[in-house]
Structures are given as C-alpha cells and as structure tokens.
Amino acid sequence: MKNYMKYFRKKIVWFLITLVFAVILNFLLPRLMPADPVAAITGKLTQGMTDASAAQEVYKRYAEEFGTNKSMFEQFILFVKKAVRGDFGLSFSQYPRSVSNIIGSAIGWTVALQLPAILVGWILGNLLGALAAYMRKGFDKILLPISLFCSNVPAFGMAVVLLVIFGINLKIAPIAGGYDASMIPNMSWKFFYSVFTHYQLPFWSIVLISIGGQAVGMRSMSIYELNADYVKYSRFLGIKDRKIVMYVFRNAMLPQITGLAMSIGTMIGGALVAEIIFSYPGLGSTMYAAVTAADYPLISATTLIITIMVLLANFLLDIIYAIIDPRVKAAQFD
Amino acid sequence: MKNTLRQIFHSPKFVGGFCIFVFILAMMIIYPLINPGDPLERIGVETFSKPGIYFSMYDASTTKTSPFRLADADDKRVASKLSMEDRVAMVEWFGLAEVDVEGVSMDDTETLLKLWDENYSADKKIKMTQAKKKYFKRLNNSIQSLKAADKMEVVSKNPESGENETVTTIDKNAYVNVSDVTNTKILPLGTDNFGRDVLKELVSATRTSIGIGLIAGIVATLIGLTVGLLAGYVGGLVDDLLSLVTNLFTVIPSFILLILISYSLSQDQRGPSTVAVVIGLTSWTWTARSVRSQVISLRNRDHVNLSKLSGHSLVRIILTDILPYIASYVVMAFILQVSSGILAESQLSLLGLGPKTTVTPTLGLMMNWAMLYSAHLNGSWWAYFPVILTITLISFSLNLMNTGLDQVFNPELRD
Numbered sequence: 001m002k003n004y005m006k007y008f009r010k011k012i013v014w015f016l017i018t019l020v021f022a023v024i025l026n027f028l029l030p031r032l033m034p035a036d037p038v039a040a041i042t043g044k045l046t047q048g049m050t051d052a053s054a055a056q057e058v059y060k061r062y063a064e065e066f067g068t069n070k071s072m073f074e075q076f077i078l079f080v081k082k083a084v085r086g087d088f089g090l091s092f093s094q095y096p097r098s099v100s101n102i103i104g105s106a107i108g109w110t111v112a113l114q115l116p117a118i119l120v121g122w123i124l125g126n127l128l129g130a131l132a133a134y135m136r137k138g139f140d141k142i143l144l145p146i147s148l149f150c151s152n153v154p155a156f157g158m159a160v161v162l163l164v165i166f167g168i169n170l171k172i173a174p175i176a177g178g179y180d181a182s183m184i185p186n187m188s189w190k191f192f193y194s195v196f197t198h199y200q201l202p203f204w205s206i207v208l209i210s211i212g213g214q215a216v217g218m219r220s221m222s223i224y225e226l227n228a229d230y231v232k233y234s235r236f237l238g239i240k241d242r243k244i245v246m247y248v249f250r251n252a253m254l255p256q257i258t259g260l261a262m263s264i265g266t267m268i269g270g271a272l273v274a275e276i277i278f279s280y281p282g283l284g285s286t287m288y289a290a291v292t293a294a295d296y297p298l299i300s301a302t303t304l305i306i307t308i309m310v311l312l313a314n315f316l317l318d319i320i321y322a323i324i325d326p327r328v329k330a331a332q333f334d
Numbered sequence: 335m336k337n338t339l340r341q342i343f344h345s346p347k348f349v350g351g352f353c354i355f356v357f358i359l360a361m362m363i364i365y366p367l368i369n370p371g372d373p374l375e376r377i378g379v380e381t382f383s384k385p386g387i388y389f390s391m392y393d394a395s396t397t398k399t400s401p402f403r404l405a406d407a408d409d410k411r412v413a414s415k416l417s418m419e420d421r422v423a424m425v426e427w428f429g430l431a432e433v434d435v436e437g438v439s440m441d442d443t444e445t446l447l448k449l450w451d452e453n454y455s456a457d458k459k460i461k462m463t464q465a466k467k468k469y470f471k472r473l474n475n476s477i478q479s480l481k482a483a484d485k486m487e488v489v490s491k492n493p494e495s496g497e498n499e500t501v502t503t504i505d506k507n508a509y510v511n512v513s514d515v516t517n518t519k520i521l522p523l524g525t526d527n528f529g530r531d532v533l534k535e536l537v538s539a540t541r542t543s544i545g546i547g548l549i550a551g552i553v554a555t556l557i558g559l560t561v562g563l564l565a566g567y568v569g570g571l572v573d574d575l576l577s578l579v580t581n582l583f584t585v586i587p588s589f590i591l592l593i594l595i596s597y598s599l600s601q602d603q604r605g606p607s608t609v610a611v612v613i614g615l616t617s618w619t620w621t622a623r624s625v626r627s628q629v630i631s632l633r634n635r636d637h638v639n640l641s642k643l644s645g646h647s648l649v650r651i652i653l654t655d656i657l658p659y660i661a662s663y664v665v666m667a668f669i670l671q672v673s674s675g676i677l678a679e680s681q682l683s684l685l686g687l688g689p690k691t692t693v694t695p696t697l698g699l700m701m702n703w704a705m706l707y708s709a710h711l712n713g714s715w716w717a718y719f720p721v722i723l724t725i726t727l728i729s730f731s732l733n734l735m736n737t738g739l740d741q742v743f744n745p746e747l748r749d
Contacts, residue, residue, distance in 0.1 A: 021582050025591065030598040148737070152729040154677055156684055156701065157722035160710050168711065175711070216737075262584065266674075269589030273681045277705070291597065291686045299597055303590045310587050 007322055015315045022307045026300065027079050031072070088301035093293030099301045102286060107305065109178050110282035113199065114271050117206035122260055124207065125214025130249050132215065133222030144219065151212025155270030159205040159277040166201060173201050176279040202278045206271045217259055221252035254325045261317040265310050272306070341742050348738025354731035358540065358724070365537045373538035373695060377519070378529025381707065382714040385524040385532075390517035395488050396501070397515050399508035406444070407507070412480045413443030420473060424450055427470050430460050450477065524716040526700070527707035536720055539695040543676050544728065546610040546689075546696065550675030553614025555668045558621025563652055565622070566629025573626075580622045588616040592678060596687040606689040606696060613678045614671075621667040628660045662743045666736050673732040680725055697725050 070078070082088065088099035125147075132143045153161075167175035179185065180194040225231065225248045234244050275284030283302055290298035342348055421440050428435045433453050438445050456471050484506040489498045512518060523532035565576035583591075595612050596604060632638060632655075641651045676697070682688050683698025684705065700721045704710070709717035 018582055018585050022586050025586065026594065029591065029594045148733060149726070149730050152673075152733055153726045154680060154722065154729075156681065157726060160705075160718055160722065164710055164715070168713070220740075265585070265587030265589065269587060269681060270677075272589075273684050276684060277710075287593070288685055291593075296597075299593070303594055307586055307590050310590075311585060314585050 004322070008319065011315060011318045011322075015311060018311050018314075019308065022311060023080065023083065023304065024076075026304045026307065027076055030296075030300065031075075083304070089297040091290075091295055091298045093289065093295040093298065099297050102298060103283070103301055103305055106281060106283050106286045109280060110272075110275070110284065111309070113202055113275070113280060113282060114206065114268060117203050117271070118210055118260075118264065118267055120203075121207040121210025122214050122256075125211040126218045126253060126256055128211065129215035129218025130222050130252070132219045133226065133252075134245060144216065147212040147215040149212070150208060151210075151216060153209060155206065155209050155274040156277050158209050159202065159274040162201050162205045162208075163277060174198050175201075178281040198278075198280075202274060202280050205274050206267075209270065210267060213263070214256065214259075218252060218256055221255055222248060225249075225252045254321070257317060257321050257324075261314050261321075264313050264317075268306065268310060338742070342739060345738035345742055347734050347741065351731040351734030351736075351738060354727055355735065358728060358731070359544075362537055362541045362544070365533070369531075369534055371534070373534045374528075374530055374693075376529045377531060378525040381525070381527045381529060382709065382712065382717060383521065383525040383529070385521055385716050387512060388519045388521060389512055389515040393516040394510050395504060397510045399505070399510055401505065401507045402509045403507055408481055409444045409447060411506075412447060412477065415480055416443060416477075420476075421446065423470070423473055427454070427473075430462060431458060447477070450474075523720055524714070526717045527703055527709065532700075532716055532720065535695050535700060536697075536724060539697045539700050539721075540724055540728070542606050542689075542694050543679060543697040543725075544672075546606055546613070546679045547672040547676040547728075549607060549610035550613035550617065550678070551668050551671035553611055554618040554671045554675070555621050555664060557615070558618035558667065559625055559664060561618065561622040562625025563629055563656065566626040567633060567648075567652060567656065569630075569633070576622075577626070580619050580626070583616075584619045584623070588619075589678065589681065591616045592682055593685065593687060596682055601690055604688070604690050606694055609679060609682065609689045610675065613675045613682075617671060617674060617678070621664065621671065624663050624667055625660055628663055629656055632656055632659055662739065666739050666743075669732050669736045669739075673729040676725065676728055697721050 086100045088103075091097050091099050091102055094102060128143060128147065132147075163175055166173045174180070174194075174197055178195060178198055179191060180198075183191055183194055185191060228248075228251075231244055231248060234247070272282075272284030272287065274280075275282045276288045279285055283306060287299060287302045289295070290302060343352075418440075421443075424446055425435060425440065428449065431453060433449060435449065438449070440446075454470075454474055456467075456474070486504045488501045488504060490501050491497070492499050521531055521533070523536065526532050526535065561576050561580060565573045565580070592612060595616070596609065599608065599612075638651060638655045641655050646654075679688060679696055680698030680701055683696060683702045686702065688698045688702065689696055701718060704714070704718040704721065707717075709715075
C-alpha cells in the first residue's frame with residue numbers, strides 16, 4: 001500500500017508539472033509570436049472601419065483587457081489568478097456571455113460524446129485485433145487491410161460520409177446539433193430520445209476510426225506475445241489453449257492502455273473536428289465558432305480546457321495501469 | 335543494403351502501399367501536363383456543376399449533324415419533360431376510365447404513354463366535371479405536341495435590320511458528335527463552390543499537401559533525431575532534461591499547440607511552408623522517444639565501446655556506429671510523420687486555421703471550402719468525397735509501407 005501511495009504521489013507530481021507547463025504554454029505561445037496578438041485581433045475587428053481614432057480606441061481597450069501594456073510576468077500572474085477562479089473574461093463573439101459560461105455549456109457534450117466513443121472504439125478494436133492475431137489466416141487477411149484502411153480515414157471524412165449516407169440519403173438520423181432545434185432542453189423522455197438520435201452519427205464516426213488503429217496495434221502485440229517463451233512453455237505443460245489465450249491477451253492488452261494514453265491527444269483532435277461537421281454543441285464547435293469570429297479569449301480558454309482534460313485522462317490511465325499491471329507494481333517496489 | 339531492399343520489396347504490404355503512393359505521385363506529375371493552367375482559375379459561373387462533359391450549346395447548334403433514327407428517342411424526350419403532376423393526372427384518368435394499370439410504375443413513361451395513346455379519347459363517356467374534362471384535354475394536347483414537335487428553329491437578331499433571322503433549323507433526329515463541337519470542357523469531377531475544376535484543384539492540392547507532409551516530416555524527424563540521440567547517447571543530466579521536455583510535449587496534445595500557434599500567426603504569415611514547419615515543430619516527440627530508447631540499447635554495444643576507446647569523436651560515433659542501426663526506425667517514424675502531417679494540415683484547415691487561402695489549394699482547404707458551402711448537404715459529393723479519398727489513400731499507403739517495413743525489420747511480426 002505504501003508503495004502504491006508513492007507511485008500515486010509521483011504521478012500526481014507529474015500531473016501538476018505538466019499542468020503548470022500547459023498553462024505556461026497556453027499563456028506564452030500567443031504572446032511569443034512576432035505579431036502583436038492584440039493588433040491581430042483588432043485588425044480583424046476593425047476591418048472596414050474608416051475612423052482611425054475609433055480603431056485606436058478598440059486597440060487600447062483590448063490592450064487593457066489582455067494587460068499587454070504590463071510586463072510579461074505581471075500578465076502571467078494575472079492570467080493564472082483569473083484562470084484559477086475560472087474567470088476567462090468575456091467572449092468577443094457572444095458578448096456579454098462570459099467565456100466560462102460558454103465552455104461550461106459545451107464541455108458536457110464533448111465529454112459525453114468522446115469518452116464513451118473512444119472507450120467503445122478501444123474495446124472493439126482490441127477484440128478485433130486479438131481475433132485477427134488468433135485466427136491469423138483468412139480473418140487476418142481481410143480484417144487487417146480493412147482496419148488499416150478505416151484507421152486512415154480522417155475523422156472528419158468519416159463524419160461526412162456517415163452524415164451523407166445515414167443522415168441525408170437514408171434519412172434515418174438527424175444531421176446536425178445535439179438535440180432537436182425546436183426543443184428546449186428539459187428532463188422529458190422526448191428530449192432524451194432526441195439527444196440519443198443526434199448522438200448516433202458523431203458517436204459511430206469516432207468509434208469506427210478508433211477501432212482500426214487499435215485493432216492493428218493489438219494484433220501486433222498479440223502476435224508478439226503468442227511467440228513468447230511462456231506460451232511455448234505453457235503448451236508443453238499441456239495448459240488448455242483457452243487459458244493460454246487469456247494470458248496472452250491480458251499481457252498484450254497492457255501496452256494498449258499505454259497506447260491509448262499516448263494517442264488520446266491525437267484522437268481528441270480528430271474528434272473535435274468531427275464535432276464541427278455535425279455542429280455538435282461541444283468544445284469542437286465552440287472552438288470553430290471562436291476561430292471564425294476571431295474570439296481570442298474563447299480560443300485561449302477552450303485550448304486550455306482541452307489540454308487539462310487530456311492531462312487528466314492520461315493521469316487516470318496511469319493510475320488504472322498501475323492497478324491492473326502487476327509488473328508496474330513490481331517496478332515501483334524497488 | 336541491397337539485400338534489405340530486396341527483402342523490403344518482397345513484402346506485399348510495403349509493395350501495395352508503395353504502388354498506391356507512386357500512383358498518386360504519378361498523377362501529380364502527369365495530370366498538370368495534360369491539363370495545364372492555374373488550378374484556382376474560376377471557369378464556372380455557377381457553383382457546384384456536376385461531373386461530366388460540357389459542350390457549348392451555341393457551337394453545337396451550328397455543328398455538322400448526322401441523322402439517327404433511334405426507336406425510343408421520342409419516349410425518352412417526352413419522359414424527361416413530363417412532370418410528376420402530369421403523370422399523377424394520367425393515372426387518375428386511367429382510374430376514372432377503369433383502365434387496368436396494375437403494376438405500372440409512375441416512372442415507367444413508355445408504358446404510361448402507350449396506355450394513354452390506346453385508351454384516351456376526349457369523347458369517352460366518363461363521369462367527371464366539365465373542368466376536369468377540359469383539364470385532361472389540355473393534358474392530352476400537351477403530350478401530343480411534345481411527341482409531334484420535330485423541328486426547332488434557331489433564330490438570331492440581325493443587328494442592321496433588327497429582324498429575326500433563322501440561323502438554322504434543328505431536326506429532332508439530328509445528332510452531333512461531341513468531338514466535332516468547337517468548345518467542350520471535360521470536368522471529370524465537376525466544379526466546386528467557386529466554379530473551379532475540382533480535379534485540377536485536387537491534383538494541385540495533393541501536391542501541396544504532400545509537400546506540407548514532407549516538410550513537417552523532415553522538421554519533426556530532424557528535431558526528434560537530435561533530441562533522441564543526445565538524450566540516449568549522452569545520458570545523465572542531458573537525458574533527464576531532454577526526456578522531461580519530450581514527455582511534456584507528448585502529453586500536451588500537439589493539435590492544441592498547433593491551434594494556438596496558427597491562431598497567433600496572422601493570415602498573411604500562414605503560407606503552406608510555415609504551416610508545415612509549425613506542424614513539424616509540434617510532432618517530433620514520437621521520433622525522439624523511439625530514437626532514445628534504441629540508442630540506449632545500442633550505447634553499450636561492443637562496437638560502440640571500441641570506437642570510444644579508439645578516441646573517435648562524438649559526432650563520428652553517432653554517425654557511423656549508431657545511426658546505421660537506428661535508420662530503419664527513423665525512416666518508419668518519418669513515414670508516419672508525413673502522413674500525420676497531411677492529416678494535421680487538413681484538420682487545421684477545417685477549423686479555419688489552415689494556410690493562407692486563395693493562393694494555393696491544399697486538401698484541407700478544399701475540404702474547408704466544400705463544408706463552408708455545404709456541399710455535403712446539397713448533394714455535391716464530387717466537391718468533398720475525392721478529397722477525403724485522397725487523404726485516406728495517401729495516409730493508407732504510407733501506413734501500409736510502414737507496416738511492411740516493420741515486418742521486415744521485426745521478424746517476430748512476420749506472417
């Protein structure tokens with residue numbers, strides 16, 4: 001137990017380090033750019049303004065809002081102080097809504113969509129990969145190329161294809177939004193049903209893509225394990241095939257968890273873009289709207305929130321990994 | 335080396351991927367030769383013209399014709415002009431006149447017309463209002479006139495007299511060979527929302543996108559290789575520091591960094607090559623990690639120790655004793671970097687943060703334009719589907735090559 005605590009403490013420290021680093025990057029990157037971000041923003045906002053003094057006024061207001069007239073360090077302290085309180089300022093494009101309010105209403109949709117989708121895709125992919133490794137001939141020959149092909153369809157491409165086939169041609173699923181546009185969110189069955197139907201296409205487009213990549217990875221892992229000495233030894237001992245397969249898959253599965261942790265950032269990137277295709281009311285669409293409207297505070301906050309979500313997911317996977325892999329536990333003991 | 339190459343080209347996966355990739359490259363080189371010109375030239379005035387062969391009506395009307403007598407030509411012509419409303423009316427009349435129309439489809443114009451010709455007569459005693467009776471008479475007239483018309487006159491206004499003069503009469507049975515028409519335009523993939531030739535644009539976009547992928551891959555591989563070699567070979571504090579940085583950049587999603595950087599660059603600064611470099615700068619961690627772990631396992635091999643004892647310099651040891659052993663991993667990582675670079679560009683463009691628009695098309699920008707003009711909602715599949723397919727095929731071929739290489743260099747994975 002003591003060793004567990006030590007491991008967890010180490011992971012928590014690592015999580016905090018990455019978090020601080022992410023916040024610094026989020027703060028620093030836009031400010032390190034050769035162009036003055038305030039000038040860029042006001043440039044976009046004042047396009048077509050003929051009155052120079054009005055443009056000047058806009059510039060001054062935003063310079064104050066961002067505090068670019070203060071020193072870099074002061075700005076950072078201010079940024080962190082506000083961020084900790086969840087205060088990301090007011091949105092430009094949806095004035096006078098606050099950024100935290102907009103993100104608050106979008107984050108639930110994104111989590112509810114992506115978390116189950118990535119998990120289901122991961123599980124299905126692993127099962128298929130294991131099957132491919134075990135069957136080898138035939139299955140392997142068909143499944144592997146299909147999986148490879150599927151995993152190479154970009155997330156937005158899969159989203160568009162599903163949307164056109166099921167939403168527009170077959171008309172069996174709604175094509176946009178998180179729920180029926182004529183409804184007001186409430187606690188009725190009708191509303192839940194509407195949410196459920198709108199959920200299908202975005203969900204499956206993410207699942208279908210993650211299946212392929214996971215299946216290919218799991219297949220290689222399983223083949224590695226099937227050739228391991230302990231498998232041969234177990235065969236000599238006459239242990240039943242089914243039991244050996246269980247050992248093999250458990251061992252092959254573990255690196256897949258690390259694989260999930262590694263690829264979760266990439267997957268979320270793709271899934272966010274898929275959200276845009278379906279105008280799903282999550283963070284992806286929020287970010288898209290923010291980019292098109294040049295809403296700087298909203299972009300900055302959305303990227304920060306997504307980074308924190310990914311870091312949290314990684315942290316949780318580290319913890320889960322330690323609980324189920326005895327070898328990691330052993331490694332922590334010395 | 336020769337042996338390795340032979341082995342690589344014996345791997346069916348590698349060869350498959352290689353063939354697809356070479357095909358795409360060949361298209362990129364050959365197509366602009368056949369169809370030169372600016373890929374972003376707006377040829378269409380309307381948006382989203384269907385794929386197909388377009389020829390000038392104006393020229394066709396005065397082109398040499400040859401008569402044909404095709405049996406179903408009349409029916410087809412009438413069918414294409416017969417509205418759904420008319421068909422419903424026809425079936426309604428059949429119902430009133432108690433004509434058996436069991437199993438006749440509404441779209442089967444031939445049978446409908448045949449039945450109409452056989453059965454309809456204005457004098458038939460059927461119970462209906464006078465207005466209806468007149469309506470059916472009108473319908474019959476219009477059907478008959480559609481069938482009877484056999485000539486069309488092309489008239490142009492004489493600029494002097496201001497009178498209309500017949501230029502030519504077009505016979506119903508006159509056909510024109512498309513190749514005889516002076517002005518034709520073949521659009522295998524139609525036009526996009528700005529009226530541009532999609533195939534031409536796609537070829538040019540593929541070239542730019544592969545270029546972006548290559549630059550991103552080279553930048554990422556160079557950084558990753560340097561970091562990995564230093565961390566792995568030098569070890570100690572350098573390793574700790576570099577590994578910390580690598581691990582930090584691994585957990586922070588590169589897509590987010592890309593968004594932040596791209597957004598901070600103004601529109602004018604975001605040329606395709608800048609975007610490519612930025613993508614490379616955010617995606618080197620994978621190479622660094624795998625190079626580092628490979629170098630660590632090589633570091634204490636005998637031949638490396640021997641070089642060290644012989645007093646060879648660090649650079650020389652790395653170049654001659656380490657790099658050749660990790661070359662295969664680096665190449666494999668490079669291939670993946672190229673494919674993920676192309677994907678990253680397209681995702682960035684979809685968010686509206688891609689390379690500067692209206693100068694060079696990229697696959698992502700084409701996708702972005704198609705989505706902005708809702709090509710997917712109005713059925714213009716040619717504007718987005720070829721783009722998706724191209725991205726998929728490029729990335730599929732690269733990954734297939736990678737898998738093939740993996741099986742050659744890791745015999746345990748072989749089938």
